[in-house]
Amino acid sequence: MGGYWKQFFLRNGTALALYLLISVACWMLLMIILPQIFMLDFSFRTNVPPPLWGTEAHGYTFEHYRYMIYGSAQSTDSYNFVDLSVFGRTIMTAIFVTMIDVALCYPVAYYLAHVATGGWARLMVMALIVPFWVNELLRAFAFKIMFGSTGIINNFLVAMGILDEPFDFIRNGVALYSGLSYAYILLMIFPIYNAVESLDRNQIEAARDLGCPWWRIHWRIVIPHAKPGITSGCTMVFMLTAGALAAPQILGGPSSLWFTQIIYQAFNQAGNWARGSAYAIILLATCIVFVLCMMKIFKVKLGEIAR
Amino acid sequence: MSADVQLDQVWVRFGDFVAARDVNIHIQEGEFFSFLGPSGCGKTTLLRAVSGFSEPSEGRVLIGGKDMAGIGPNKRPTALIFQNLALFPLMTVWENIAFSLEVRGVGTKERRKKAEDLLELIALPGQGEKMVNELSGGQKQRVAIARALAAEPDVLLLDEPLSALDLKLRQHMRSELRAIQRRVGITFIYITHDQGEALTMSDHVAVMSQGVIQQVGDGTTVYDNPETAFVASFVGENNLFKGKVSEISSDYAIVDTATGAIRARMSKGKERLSAGDEAYVFIRPESLKIANGGDFDNRIVASIKQQEFEGSFWQVFFDVEGSDRDVKLSAVNDGGSLTHKVGDRVDLGFSADMAIATPAGELAAE
Numbered sequence: 312m313g314g315y316w317k318q319f320f321l322r323n324g325t326a327l328a329l330y331l332l333i334s335v336a337c338w339m340l341l342m343i344i345l346p347q348i349f350m351l352d353f354s355f356r357t358n359v360p361p362p363l364w365g366t367e368a369h370g371y372t373f374e375h376y377r378y379m380i381y382g383s384a385q386s387t388d389s390y391n392f393v394d395l396s397v398f399g400r401t402i403m404t405a406i407f408v409t410m411i412d413v414a415l416c417y418p419v420a421y422y423l424a425h426v427a428t429g430g431w432a433r434l435m436v437m438a439l440i441v442p443f444w445v446n447e448l449l450r451a452f453a454f455k456i457m458f459g460s461t462g463i464i465n466n467f468l469v470a471m472g473i474l475d476e477p478f479d480f481i482r483n484g485v486a487l488y489s490g491l492s493y494a495y496i497l498l499m500i501f502p503i504y505n506a507v508e509s510l511d512r513n514q515i516e517a518a519r520d521l522g523c524p525w526w527r528i529h530w531r532i533v534i535p536h537a538k539p540g541i542t543s544g545c546t547m548v549f550m551l552t553a554g555a556l557a558a559p560q561i562l563g564g565p566s567s568l569w570f571t572q573i574i575y576q577a578f579n580q581a582g583n584w585a586r587g588s589a590y591a592i593i594l595l596a597t598c599i600v601f602v603l604c605m606m607k608i609f610k611v612k613l614g615e616i617a618r
Numbered sequence: 619m620s621a622d623v624q625l626d627q628v629w630v631r632f633g634d635f636v637a638a639r640d641v642n643i644h645i646q647e648g649e650f651f652s653f654l655g656p657s658g659c660g661k662t663t664l665l666r667a668v669s670g671f672s673e674p675s676e677g678r679v680l681i682g683g684k685d686m687a688g689i690g691p692n693k694r695p696t697a698l699i700f701q702n703l704a705l706f707p708l709m710t711v712w713e714n715i716a717f718s719l720e721v722r723g724v725g726t727k728e729r730r731k732k733a734e735d736l737l738e739l740i741a742l743p744g745q746g747e748k749m750v751n752e753l754s755g756g757q758k759q760r761v762a763i764a765r766a767l768a769a770e771p772d773v774l775l776l777d778e779p780l781s782a783l784d785l786k787l788r789q790h791m792r793s794e795l796r797a798i799q800r801r802v803g804i805t806f807i808y809i810t811h812d813q814g815e816a817l818t819m820s821d822h823v824a825v826m827s828q829g830v831i832q833q834v835g836d837g838t839t840v841y842d843n844p845e846t847a848f849v850a851s852f853v854g855e856n857n858l859f860k861g862k863v864s865e866i867s868s869d870y871a872i873v874d875t876a877t878g879a880i881r882a883r884m885s886k887g888k889e890r891l892s893a894g895d896e897a898y899v900f901i902r903p904e905s906l907k908i909a910n911g912g913d914f915d916n917r918i919v920a921s922i923k924q925q926e927f928e929g930s931f932w933q934v935f936f937d938v939e940g941s942d943r944d945v946k947l948s949a950v951n952d953g954g955s956l957t958h959k960v961g962d963r964v965d966l967g968f969s970a971d972m973a974i975a976t977p978a979g980e981l982a983a984e
Contacts, residue, residue, distance in 0.1 A: 513704035516671060521718040521769050522692045531717075535708045 354589035375589030394573060394590075401570035402597065404484075405553040408491045412499040412548050413541060415492070420503035420540075421533065425512065443497060451490055451561040458486035458562075482564040490562040495551050499544035506540025507533060539615035546602050546616065553598050570594055620804040621682030621695060621772035622647040623668060628677035630663050630829075637663040639829040641677070645807060645822075647772075650799050652808040652816040655826035656852070656983065661809045662777060663829075668807065669698045669775050682772060697766035698775040702782070703758055705750045711761055712737070712746030718769035736764040739798070756787045763798060773805045780815060792818055813853050817841065825849045827980060833887070843974070845887030847898045850974060852982035856900040857945045860978065863895045871975045873897045876940025881915050882973035889977045896978035903933070903948040905972035908958070914967030920945060921963045925956060932956060936966065 320328045354375055359368050379398075382391035419439075423432055442450070457463055458480035465477035480486045510533060518528045534541070559569030574594070577587035606613070623645040630638040637660045645651045653661040666672045667679055670691035679686045681695060691698075697718075706714050713720070715736050716729035724732075730746070737743050740760035750758060759779060766774055776795075780788045796819050799806045810816050816823045817837040825832045825840060825848070833845045844850035851858065861875030871884050871891050882899045884891050891897055909917055920936035923944060927933075931951050935944040947966065949956075958964060 511702070511704060513700045513702055514706060516691070517698070517700060517704035518706075518717070520669060520671075520691045520696070520698045521721060521765070523717075523721045524692065527721060531720075532706060 350588045351592055353585055354592045356585055358583050358585040375586045376593070378586060379590060379593060397568045397573055398570050398593070398597075400567075401553055401594075402601070404488070404491070405549050408488060408552045409545050409549045411488070411492045412496060413545060416496060416499040416503055416544065417534075417537075417541070420500050420537075421507050421529075423500075424504050424508035425510075425515070439497060439500060447494065447557055448561070450494070451558050454486055454490040454493070455481070455561055458489070479564075481562065482566070484564065484567060487559060487562040487564070487567065490558045491552050491555060494555065494558055495548045498547040498551065502540040502543040502547075503537055504540075506537040506543075510536045538609060539611055542606060542609060542611045543616040545605070549602065550598050553594065619695075619770070619772050620647040623651075623773055623805060623807065624678075624680040624683075625664065625668075626678040626680065628664070628667060628674045628679065630660070630667060630672065631675040636829050638667070638674070641831055643824060643831065643834060645805060647682075647805055648803055649821040650796065650806045650808065650819055652810060652820040652823045653826055654810055654813055654816040654823050654853070657811055659826045660829040661826050664826075665698070665775050665777055665807065665809050668773070669696050670694045671698075695772040696775055697769045697771035697773075699762050699766050699777065699779045701777045701779065703762040703779065705758060705762055705765070707750050709750070710746065711742075711748050711750060711753070714750060714761060715746070715764045715768050717765060732768060733764075736768055739767070739801070740764045755783050756791060759783065759791060760794075763795075767798075767802060771804065773807060774799075776806065776808045778810055778812075780810075781812070788815075795819060817853075825853060827852070827982070843886060844900070844976065845885050846889075847900075847976045847979040847981055850885075850898070850900040850976055855903055855946065857903065857906070858943070858981070859899040859901075859941060861897055861899065863891050863893050863897050863975070866891065866893055870970055871897065873899050873975050875899065877918050877938055878940070880918075880973060880975075881970040882975040883971050885974055885976040887976070891975060891977055897975050898978050898981075899973050899975050901968055901973045903946040905968050906945070906947040907967050908947070909965035909967035912967060915970040916968050916973065918945075918966050919963065920966050922958055922960050924960065927951075936964075938966075 322328075323331065355371050355373070356369050357372050357374065359366075363369055378391065379394055380391060382388055382394075419435075423435060427435060445453075459465070460477040460479065462480075464480070465474070468474040469477060514532055514536075515528055518532050519525075523531070554571055555569070556571045556575060559567075559572060563569060563572075570590070571594070574587050574590045577583045577590060606616075623643075625641045625643045628638055628641040629636065639660075641664060653664060655661050663672070667674050668681070668686075670686065670689060670693075673687065686694060706717065709717070712730060712733035715733040716724075719729045719732060733746055734743070737746055740763060742757060742760060742764075745753070745757070750761065753761065762779065780791050780795075783791060792815060795806075795808075799819075808816070808819065817840075820837060822834060822836055823840050824834045827848045833840055833849045835843075840849060840853055844853065850856050859873070859875040859877055859880060861873040861880070863871050864874045864879065865872040866884075869884055870881055873880050873882060880899050907914070918938055920938045922934060923937050924935040925932060926935075928948075929951065932949045934947045934949065934956075936947065938945045945966070
C-alpha cells in the first residue's frame, strides 16, 4: 500500500498528487459524507426550533421514524396510511418508469451502436441531447400543456373522433409517467449504448450463423453482454425518479402526491426538519437496498457498473 | 450430410468497387477447398456470399444444388468459423458448443451429451464446464470448430481461423483440421493468405487477386503449372525474367530477355502467348542449378552475391546481367559444403520444362 502511494506521488509529482488527493477528499467529505451525516443526525433528534439546537431539549429520539410507520400519537389509525401509501406508490411508480425506460432505450441504444452509421448516428445523438438543453421545469410545463385538457394530444384525439371529450391525462398519471420517463432517458441510453457498443459484431453474426433468430440473439448474446450497462442505467433512473421533485410537482394530479413532496412539505411548510430528514433517509436507504437487491438478483457487481 | 457448392457467375459490388468479378467455381461435396490470395483480394467477400451474410450483386450461389438467394445465414446449411472465432465469452465451453442445439430447442440433457461427444472429437474431454477465457488459443480454436460442427452443417466455412496462432500451433492445427475434415466428411471451404496452409490442407485451391479467380487446381498443379503471372509470383518463390516472345514451337516459347534468350514451357491459361507478345518467364529457385559444364536447355551467367544457410537447404543469391533483382537458387543441404565463394562467376542452368512463360500481367506484391 505504501508503495502504491509512493508510486502515485512519483508519477504525478508532489504538487499534482496533493491537489488530486485533497480535491477528491474535499469532494467526498464536504459534498457527500458531511451533509449526509448531518441529515442522519438530525433525523434522530427531537424537532425543536433552531435557538434550542444543541441544548438538552435537542435530544435523540426515534419519534420521526415511528411517525412514518404509525402516524401521530393522537391518530386513531393503527398505521400512517397516508405517508406509507405515498411512499409505496412512489417506489412502485419509479420501478414502472425505470422499466419503461429500459424498454424504450435498449432498442435505441442498440440501433445507435450497431445499425446506424456515420452522419445519421450523430444526428440521432444530437436529437437525443439537444432537448435536454431546455430547463427541466420548462420541459415539465411543456408536458403539462401538451397533455392538458385543451392540449395538442386531446385536441388531436377529439378531432380524429377517437375520443368524445378530452381525457384527463394529468389526473390519470399519464402525464406524470411520460414526463418522468423522458426526464432521465439519457441516463439510460448512454450506459446501455456504451455496453452494447463494446460487443464484437462477430458474436452477433456467429449466433445468427448458428441458426439463432433475432430475438434470441438479443436474449442470449446482446442483453447478457449489456447487463452491466442496463443495470447502471436502471440504478440512476430509478434513484433519480424516486427522488424527483419538479416533475411530480408540476405533472402530478391534484390527488397524487410524490414522496419527495412530503419531504419538501416537512422541511418548508411544517418547519419540521427532523421529520424531513428522517423521511429523506428512509427514501435513500430504501433505494439503496432496492438497487443492491436487484444487483444481487441479476448478478451484477458494483465494479462492472462503473465501467 | 455433405453438399457441393456452386458459384455461378457471381459478382459482388460495393458501390463502384468490384470485390468479386464473374466467379465460376464448383466445389465438390466432401472436399477441402481453399481460397488463396492476398488480403483485400475478395476471398472473404465470397465466403460471406456463401454463408449468407451478403448476397451477390449478380449471379447465383447454389448449395447442394439449391439456389440460396434470399435465404439468410441462419437458414443455410453452412457454419462459419470466424477469424477471431467469436466464441461467446459469457457462456461455458459446453454451452458454446451446444448453442445451435439450444436454438433448435433441444433439451439440456441431450445438449450436454452432444457437447461431450464433440469435446471428445476435438480432444478436450471433460473441459465443458470451463469458461472460454480459461482456454488456450489452440483450445479455443478447437472449441470454435466443435461449435460449428454441432450445427451439423453440410458445408463448413473457415475464415483464416489459424492466423492468430503462433507458428508451431498453426502447423499442428493444419493437420488437425485436415484430420477432422476427413472424419466428419463434410465440405470445408477455407480462406487464407498463407499458401503453406492452402497447399498442405486442400484438395483444390483457388488463387484469387483483385476479385478475379486466377486459377483453380490442386496444390501441385497450382505450384508446378501456374496459369498466370500472378499465380506464378504469389504461390511459392519464383525468379522472374521479363521479355518478348520471339518464337513459338509447339508448347514452348523462346523469350528474349535482357539476360538473354530463354526457352520455356508456355502456361496453359485462357490467354495464350504468340510471337511478339510481352511475356514473363518464371523459374523456381530449386530448379536452378550451377551448371558446371552439364547439359542444359538454358544457361545464364551470374555472380554470387550472398549465400545463406537455412538448415535443410542453402539459399544463394546471384547478380545477373540485365536483371535488377537478385536471382535466387536453393540447394538441398546434402552434407557437402558449397564449392563456390561470394564473388565467383558461374553459369546457371535450367531445363525448358522447369521454366514457365506466362503472358505479362499483374504480379503479387512482394
